[in-house]
Amino acid sequence: MLALKFDNRFIAELPGDPEEGPRRRQVHGACWSRVLPTPVRQPQLLAHSPEVAALLGIDEAAIQAAEFAEVFGGNRLIEGMDPYAACYGGHQFGGWAGQLGDGRAIILGETVNAKGERWELQLKGAGPTPYARRADGRAVLRSSIREFLCSEAMHHLGVPTTRALSLVATGEPVLRDMFYDGNPEYEPGAVVCRVAPSFIRFGNFEIFTSRNDTALLEKLVDFTIARDFPEIEGDAQEKRARWFAEVCERTARLIAHWMRVGFVHGVMNTDNMSILGLTIDYGPYGWIDNYDPDWTPNTTDAEGRRYRFGHQPHIAHWNLSRLADALLPAFPTPDTLHHGLDRYIDVFTETHSAMTAAKFGLHRLKREDSEWVAEAFELMQRAEVDMTLFFRKLAEIDTAAPSLAPLAEAFYSEALREQHRPAFEAWLQGYAERLRGDGEPAEARRARMNATNPRYVLRNYLAQEAIDLATQGDLSRVHELLDLVRKPYDEQPGRERFAARRPDWARQKAGCSMLSCSS
Numbered sequence: 001m002l003a004l005k006f007d008n009r010f011i012a013e014l015p016g017d018p019e020e021g022p023r024r025r026q027v028h029g030a031c032w033s034r035v036l037p038t039p040v041r042q043p044q045l046l047a048h049s050p051e052v053a054a055l056l057g058i059d060e061a062a063i064q065a066a067e068f069a070e071v072f073g074g075n076r077l078i079e080g081m082d083p084y085a086a087c088y089g090g091h092q093f094g095g096w097a098g099q100l101g102d103g104r105a106i107i108l109g110e111t112v113n114a115k116g117e118r119w120e121l122q123l124k125g126a127g128p129t130p131y132a133r134r135a136d137g138r139a140v141l142r143s144s145i146r147e148f149l150c151s152e153a154m155h156h157l158g159v160p161t162t163r164a165l166s167l168v169a170t171g172e173p174v175l176r177d178m179f180y181d182g183n184p185e186y187e188p189g190a191v192v193c194r195v196a197p198s199f200i201r202f203g204n205f206e207i208f209t210s211r212n213d214t215a216l217l218e219k220l221v222d223f224t225i226a227r228d229f230p231e232i233e234g235d236a237q238e239k240r241a242r243w244f245a246e247v248c249e250r251t252a253r254l255i256a257h258w259m260r261v262g263f264v265h266g267v268m269n270t271d272n273m274s275i276l277g278l279t280i281d282y283g284p285y286g287w288i289d290n291y292d293p294d295w296t297p298n299t300t301d302a303e304g305r306r307y308r309f310g311h312q313p314h315i316a317h318w319n320l321s322r323l324a325d326a327l328l329p330a331f332p333t334p335d336t337l338h339h340g341l342d343r344y345i346d347v348f349t350e351t352h353s354a355m356t357a358a359k360f361g362l363h364r365l366k367r368e369d370s371e372w373v374a375e376a377f378e379l380m381q382r383a384e385v386d387m388t389l390f391f392r393k394l395a396e397i398d399t400a401a402p403s404l405a406p407l408a409e410a411f412y413s414e415a416l417r418e419q420h421r422p423a424f425e426a427w428l429q430g431y432a433e434r435l436r437g438d439g440e441p442a443e444a445r446r447a448r449m450n451a452t453n454p455r456y457v458l459r460n461y462l463a464q465e466a467i468d469l470a471t472q473g474d475l476s477r478v479h480e481l482l483d484l485v486r487k488p489y490d491e492q493p494g495r496e497r498f499a500a501r502r503p504d505w506a507r508q509k510a511g512c513s514m515l516s517c518s519s
Contacts (some may be wrong), residue, residue, distance in 0.1 A: 001062065001067070002058065002062045002068060002071060002078055003062075003065050003066070003078070003079075003089040003514045004056065004057065004078065004080065004111040005080065005112050005113075006059070006080030006081060006082070006109040006110060006112070006275050007112055007118075008080070008082050008109045008110050008229055009088075009110060009223075009428065010031070010032065010084075010107075010110065010223075010227075010389075011032055011034075011082060011084055011184050011360045013221065013223055013227075014031040014032065014086070015029060015030050015031060015086070015216065015219075016030050016031065016032050016225055017030040017032065017033035017034070017130065018030075018037065019033070020033070020034045021034075021035060021128075021130075022035050022038075022127065022129050022130060022137070022511075023130060024128075024130055024131075024132060024134075025069050025130050026099055026193055027087045027099070027130055027131070027218065027515065028211065028213075028336040029213065030087055030140055031086065031087055031204070031216070031220060032084040032085065032086050032087060033084060033085050033087065033101075033129065033130045033131075034082070034083070034084050035083060035084060035085050035104075035106060035109075035130065036077075037074030037075075037106050037123055037126035037127050038074060038126065038127025038128065038137065038138065038297060039073060039074060039075045039082060039192070039360075040073050040074060040170035040171060040189070040506065041168070041171040041172045041469070042169075042170070042171025042172075042173055043069040043070055043072075043073025043074070043075055043168050043170060043171065043191075044069055044073075044168065044169045044171065045063070045068060045069040045072075045166060045167075045168055046167045046169050046190070046470070046475055046478065047148060047166070047167045047221070047462040047475060047478050047479060047482060048063055048165060048166040048460070049148075049152050049163065049164055049165060049166075049191060049482070050157065051152075051155075051486075052152075052165045052195055053114065053163065054112060055117075055119065055132035055163070055195070055456075056113055056119060056121075056165065056195070057114055058165075061333065065475060066221055066329070066432070067300045069466045070164065070169050070318070071108075071167050071390075072123065072193045072304060072491075073169075073170060073191050074106070074126040074127065074191055078109070080109060081109045082108075082109050082306070083106050083107065083108050084106070084107055084131065085102035085103075085105065085106055085107070085129035085131055085284060086101060086102050086107065086199065086200075086204065086228070087101045087131065087207060088100055088101055088102075088201055088204040088206070088207050088271055089203045089206045089207035089210055089271065090201070090203035090205035090269050090270045090271025090272075090508060091200070091203075091206070091269060091270040091271075091319070092207060092269040092270075093269065093273070093300075093304070094304055094306060095300070097271075098210070098267075098335045099128065099131065099170040099207060100131060100203060100207075100271050101130070101131025101135060102122075102129055102131055102141060103123055103128070103129060103131045103132040103135055103137065104124060104126065104127070104129070104132060104135065104136075104137040104138060104373070105122050105123065105126070105199075106122065106123050106126040106127070106129060106334040107120055107121065107122045107123075108121040108122070108123060108382070109121060109405065117197070118198075118227075118422075118504070119195050119196070119197060120195070120196055120197065120199055121165070121193060121194075121195060121196070121391065122193070122194045122196075122199055122200060123191050123193055123194075124139055124144070124147065124191065124192045124193075124194055124255075125137070125138050125139025125144060125170075125190060126181040126191055126465070130218065130447040131422060135185075136174070136175075136519055138172075138174045139189065139191065139192070140174050140176055140187040140188065140189060140190065140192060140472065141169065141172070141187060141188040141189065141467070141470060141471060142187065142193065142471070143283070144167055144190035144192045144466045145190070145254040145461045145463065145470055145478060146285075146463050146467070147192050147194070147282040147464060147466050148164045148167040148270070148457055148476065148478075148482075149164075149463060149466070149481055149482060150165035150282045150285060150463075151163050151194065151486065152482060152485060152486075153457070153458040153485035153488065154263070154279055155483045155489070156486050156488055157244070157257075157261050157454055157485075157488050157494065158257065158484055159254070159258065159261060159263065159279060160250070160253070160254050160257065160276075160277055160278045160279060161193040161278055161280075162194050162195065162196040162199075162274070162278050162279065162280050163194070164192055164193065164194055164195065165188055165195050165418040166192070166193045167191075167192055167195040167226055167478075168190060168192075168193075169187075169188060169189070169190050170189035170190060170191060172189045173186035173187065173188065173189065173223060173476055174187055174188070174189040175187075177407045178510070178516060179299075179508070179510070179516060180299075180516060181491070182352075185391075187328045187471075188369055188471065190499065193380060194240060196274075196276070196278060196280070197228060197259070197276060198224075198227070198228045198274075198275065198276055198282070199219075199274075200224055200228070200274070200275045200276075200324065201270070201271050201272070201273055201274060201275060201280070202270040202275065202320075202323040202326075203270050203272070203273075204220060204275070204324040205217060205220060205326045205327060206322065206323070208220065208326075209325070209327075209328075209329060210326075214329040214330070217326070217330055218329075218330045219242060219326075221243070221327065221330050221374065221430075222236065222239075222240075224243070225239050225240070225243045227253050227288075228275070228276060229243055229246060230338070232246065234393075235331065237331070238366065238436045240327075240330060241331070241336035241339070241340075241382040242329060244323075244324070244327060244337060244340040245339060245340040245343050246454075247277065247319055247323070247340070248274055248340040248341060248343045248344040248347070248404060249277075249343055249347045249470065250276065250277025250342045251273070251277050251316050251319075251320060251344060252316070252343070252347035252348035253277065253327040253347060253348075253351050254278070254279065254316075254357055255312055255316045255348060255352075256348055256351040256352040257355070258279075258312055259309075259312065259313070259352060259355070259424060260352075260355040260356075260359065260452070261287070261295060261388075261454060261457060262309070262387045262388055262457065263279075263285065263286075263287055263288075263457075264285060264286050264287070264289050264295065264296060264297055264307070264308070264309045264312070265277065265279070265285055265286065265307065265312065266283060266285045266286060266296060266297045266298040266301070266307055266515070267283050267284060267298055267300075267301070267307060267517065268307045268312065268316070269318065270319045270322050270323065273316075273319050273323075280510065282518055283298075283465065284297050284298040284299070284514070284515040284516060285516075286456055286460050286514075286515070287310055287413050287457045287458065287459050288387045288388075288485070289386055289387070289388075289412075289459065289462065289501065290380075290381040290385060290386055290387075290412050290501075290502075291377065291381050291384075291385055291386070291390070292309070292365060292381055293309050293310025293311075293377075293381070294308050294309070294310065295306065295308060295309050296308040296309070296467075296514070297460065297514050297515055298514065298515065298516075298517065299514045299515065299516045300516060302514065302519050313348055313352070316344070316350060317341065317344055317345065317348075320340070320341055320344055324338075324341060324436060326409075329462055334445040338435070353354075353365050355452065356373060357368055358448060358449070358452055359371065359391050359394075359449070359452055360376075360391075360394070360431075360433060360449075361394070361395065361440075361446075361448065361449045362435075362438060363438065365438075366509065366514075368436045369434070372430055372431065372434070375427055376427060376431075379420060379423055379424055379427060380466035382416075382420060383411060383413075383416045383417060383420040383424070384409075384411065384412040384413050384416050385410050385412070385435075386410045386411075386412065386501040388453070388454060388457050388499075389407075389409060389410035390407060390410040390451075391449070391453035392409050392450070392454070392455055392499075393406045393409070393410055393450040393451055394406075394407065394449065394453075395445070395446040395453070396401070397428065397435075398432075398436045399431065399432040399436050399442065400423075400432075400497065401427070402428040402429060402431065402432040403425070404424055404428065406419060406427060407424075409500075409501065410459070410501065410503060441462055450489060451490075454488040454489055455488060455489060455491060455492070455499050456480065456485065456487075456488045456489065456492070456495075456498055456499050458485060459502060459510040460502075460506070460512050460513065460515070461502055461503065461506035461509070461511075461512040462481060462498060463481070464506070464509070464511035464512045465477055466478045466480075466481055467511065481498075482485040
């Protein structure tokens with residue numbers, strides 16, 4: 001039997017919408033709206049994360065019971081659940097979008113586990129809410145598989161992230177225009193149960209400032225500090241100042257991790273930025289294959305490339321600046337907000353530098369290292385070199401006799417490899433000399449590099465292969481990938497193909513290179 005302890009502080013301590021139900025509307029003076037998931041025809045559990053289940057205190061017997069799919073497909077509630085959708089706004093692609101809110105995500109409640117840890121349970125694709133606008137509130141199987149797998153993959157990579165408990169098929173078709181070309185098709189529907197200590201976003205604060213509701217803004221700020229940042233001490237204004245600085249620092253570390261593993265979020269709107277510094281809202285994301293700082297996986301962003309890989313650190317700062325604008329009415333002066341924004345720059349610079357040094361096998365970067373580090377990335381871009389494979393194989397370089405041979409499989413084009421061979425070989429000579437200067441034993445250096453540079457990442461084409469099979473009723477690849485990403489830094493004999501560079505057939509295939517927001 002499924003039994004969890006709930007206390008639901010968000011709806012207990014913050015004002016709610018007096019109207020219940022999914023009628024689309026502008027919601028004023030409230031942080032949330034009570035709404036029930038819309039039942040589905042035939043909920044069926046397709047996959048679950050044992051680690052997240054254990055985190056919540058759910059045993060295997062409860063997972064295998066029919067009740068589990070009923071609850072996490074949206075057909076049944078258990079004692080203590082009190083579902084709602086949150087009200088928030090946001091800046092989307094640089095412009096203020098007004099009220100957004102949880103349009104198809106419904107929080108079942110806040111559960112507290114045996115360790116006293118708080119976890120919000122949120123169903124994505126559970127039906128319409130007051131914030132659904134013209135949408136149906138549902139999600140398709142393909143995007144749900146991507147979110148389920150990526151949530152767990154990022155966690156095991158060591159990247160701060162929301163988690164995923166379960167993937168449940170609904171037994172109902174969902175109409176989607178995947179390419180926005182006027183040719184919608186029916187796809188199988190699904191629901192993902194997302195798990196996080198908090199799903200509060202930058203946009204939760206922005207909406208109240210946009211409406212000049214300073215009282216509710218301040219109430220939400222103080223609630224967030226008390227519930228989600230209990231370690232922060234001081235009087236009210238000291239807490240707020242330290243809190244904003246902490247949000248900036250967590251965001252900085254998050255983005256540094258994205259850059260370390262080659263992850264591109266794809267849609268860094270302010271409503272997709274977690275106040276806890278977690279990766280949230282997995283949509284048209286992707287991993288860098290051939291290194292290109294201008295690449296974005298989002299077809300909606302194909303022209304402007306606002307959310308391209310190399311621009312993510314700047315966008316995070318821009319988003320934090322919008323959060324600072326929204327918080328200004330809750331602060332006596334802007335000075336503490338400016339301090340927080342400066343902390344973002346300092347912490348990102350420091351963290352990114354340390355992670356870059358680790359990727360290259362160094363303990364730290366010296367000032368004179370910047371030139372050859374920049375040259376390495378420029379060569380990778382010009383020669384179409386796979387980022388993940390390059391850094392993983394770089395650990396195998398013999399510093400006594402460096403050669404391009406260990407890096408051969410990282411090149412997408414033999415012609416480009418030969419064209420740039422002299423430059424790479426010259427770079428390798430300088431790189432080997434720098435490593436020799438450190439004097440660290442080769443085995444110790446390799447171990448550190450391999451703990452920083454993953455062997456396996458959830459490349460888009462791998463996820464798409466799993467989606468194609470799952471659409472035909474074969475979940476085996478979903479389960480295999482879920483197992484694979486649990487140990488992304490380990491060699492996994494027999495699974496070498498999952499570490500290979502993107503195949504040529506996947507370069508332009510839908511879902512394998514760029515993706516739309518349609519899900």
